[in-house]
Amino acid sequence: MDFGKTINKKTLSVTEKSVSVLFVIYFFWWLYTQFYPENVSIAMAWGLTYWIMAFFGAVTGWLFARYWGGVRSIIGRTILAISIGLFLQAVGQNIANYYVLNELEV
Numbered sequence: 001m002d003f004g005k006t007i008n009k010k011t012l013s014v015t016e017k018s019v020s021v022l023f024v025i026y027f028f029w030w031l032y033t034q035f036y037p038e039n040v041s042i043a044m045a046w047g048l049t050y051w052i053m054a055f056f057g058a059v060t061g062w063l064f065a066r067y068w069g070g071v072r073s074i075i076g077r078t079i080l081a082i083s084i085g086l087f088l089q090a091v092g093q094n095i096a097n098y099y100v101l102n103e104l105e106v
Contacts, residue, residue: 019056026053044100051093058087 026046033043061083069076098104 015060019060022053022056026050047093047100048097051090051097054086054093055090058083058090061086 065079
């Protein structure tokens with residue numbers, strides 16, 4: 001399946017809107033945790049779910065890297081490298097979440 005041929009303007013628009021809404025929600029959620037640090041449970045909930053944004057960015061990046069030629073082009077390799085970084089951020093965030101939820105020390 002060639003991703004470049006299956007992508008259309010309507011699908012891209014829905015994806016862009018979804019990411020934008022998710023980003024705005026996380027931004028205001030983060031802002032709330034900065035102004036009200038005494039509410040620890042809200043801050044912990046933000047930290048426990050933030051990996052979703054990075055994971056969504058990694059998956060989207062893999063698809064767009066393939067669209068731009070994958071490892072055969074400079075742009076595809078660049079997008080792929082950023083996507084791998086976002087995926088590793090999501091993995092690291094989940095490892096940190098494990099330590100937080102189990103009250104373990106590093």
